[in-house]
Amino acid sequence: MSLISLSALRRTAGAFAGRGGIHPETRKYLSADSPIEAMPLPSILRVPLQQHIGAEAVPVVARGDQVLKGQLIGKARGPVSANVHAPTSGKVIAVGYFAAPHPSGLPVSTITIRPDGADRWGARLPRLVPEQATPDEIADHVKQAGIVGMGGATFPSAVKLDLRKRFALKTLIINGAECEPYLTCDDRLMREFSEELADGIAIMARALGVEQVIVAIESNKPQAIEAMQRRMLAIGCPARVTRVPTLYPMGSEKHLVQAVTGLETPARALTAELGVVVHNAATAYAVHLALRYGEPLISRVLTVSGFGVTRPANVKVLIGTLVAEILDHCGGLDGTPDRLLLGGPMMGLPIRSQRVPVIKGTNGILALQKSETRRHREMPCIRCGGCIKVCPCGLMPMEMHGMIQAGDLDKAVDIGLLDCVACGSCSFNCPSNIQLVQSFNYAKGRLAFQQSQKHQQEETKRLAETRKARMDAIAEAKRQAMARRKAEMAARKKREAETETPAVPAPAPTAERTG
């Protein structure tokens, strides 16, 4: 007994092998007690074709088409991509570029649907009994439904279910940590739809062929833990709920695996190499809807919160609903917020306009007032080591920052820039308000840019070579044609000469003339 509690204590204290993590004020109380409410049909839906990591989906409808709820409107292209479906019935009024829910506000190809109000279902996905289906069939079904990781990374879930082909998987971890402050949508989902979630988890466990399931929930969600514990028997294989300490960034895939199993994922490797796959709780719910009801991923639950929102809530919205309409549904904004974010306050994306849609990976809309944001003047680094202490990946943020400031990205990579998960703990803890994680994000983008330039360089070379080869081939063909013509001409002349003077042997004067 005492041994067990001791080991539990140790695990809690050293959640990430004794390093890192922060305790930001969670402010989940703003929305934790609001039950999930469905939002009425919005006036317009803008459904981007790029809501996932990977290649953009290809539109399969045209302007003027009538679409039904659940109808395929964007088809996945390539192995890493996801289908996009119509969230409600209505008319396609545009297929073109609109502002993306992204800090840049750059355009993304979007299908705009004006709902007809009937919310009429089209053909659902073909029926499949998960208990009798093969893992391949389940993975394919998930793929057809366009399900992506709903914790924010939006990696196509079917690709993750197919990991079983490459690795021997033992454990499925359901990520219910929800470590970002303010967000409560997964908490509410686990409390209110625990049965459905357990069913989705069971289906995923079957598809992955794992031996055990662990549902990891942070200790600040006791009701969710209790609700999920009641459903563990329904999963079928050995399953348990693990209470993980409330510590940011517990929801990060690799850190969650470490906190739950004690195994550390090697740098830039997949957790699957340890035999562990992590799926988000909301993804399990989407899988349940897809397999049991044939519903593709067309809606999601998100948290609307922050001191700048009149009525913080957890809302079930259709994918493609504009942020402005969701905010209006929640009583509108209370004054002008200092920041409008999609996602959590630590890793969420600031947006410039409210006229952008929510997508599959949007788990929150936050309107933060000045009292909640922190914008202070940046001061020099005092080398206190605070950032090193909190970095959950065991990196040295201040060193990396210095190298990036000096323009030496390669050196920053040498000391682990690419292992940074951009959780923002370093910036949060910095007493000098140095924009550490912002600097790392810049550096990663810059590196990707340089990589693409290098790629383009090679491609340019290839293009130039193909062009040269083609030009040479054309020139060669011309030369040959010329030679052939010459030969033909000569042959003709010879024939003519022969027909002109049939029996006479070639006389000397002729030779002189031609010479």
Add this chain to the structure above:
Amino acid sequence: MIEAVATMSALGLGLGTILGVAARRFHVETPPIVDEIEAQLPGTNCGQCGFPGCRGAAEAVAEGAAPVTLCPPGGREVAVTLAEITGAEPPGSGGTGQDAEPVVAFIFEDHCTGCTKCFKRCPTDAIIGAAKQIHTVVNDACIGCDACVAVCPTEAIILRTKPRTLRNWHWPKPGTPADATL
């Protein structure tokens, strides 16, 4: 007749021999570094560096007559490799051309007559079109070399900075003016 043929043949043979001997005798070894440098350059002979083709540029760099940052389509990558080869100062992150915004050609469709002059000149086949059809530029293949701009009879082509997309966007450096707007 025979005299003429003989004279010309003798002349040709004699001069050829002289040239051949001279080529052997006064042979100048090309420094291998030139070949090495040329291998790094894009090989499109676009002329943006101001030298006659990539070979000319390679020679100039080898002599030290041109900076390693001379190749705009090559960008920073090429500049760094050239600096490694020549032992020159590697390009820093500061001002010089290598971090300049990439440019691509853009065709105003209203002015395009479909004369096909530009796409015949394009060193990377980045312009698509056919006779009497409006041409257009494939941004991913265009290196912004200016060759098409010069030949367009209706001045329908300009160079513009490569449009930003979600794919090539990245966070601005903290503390720069671009960052302040976020």
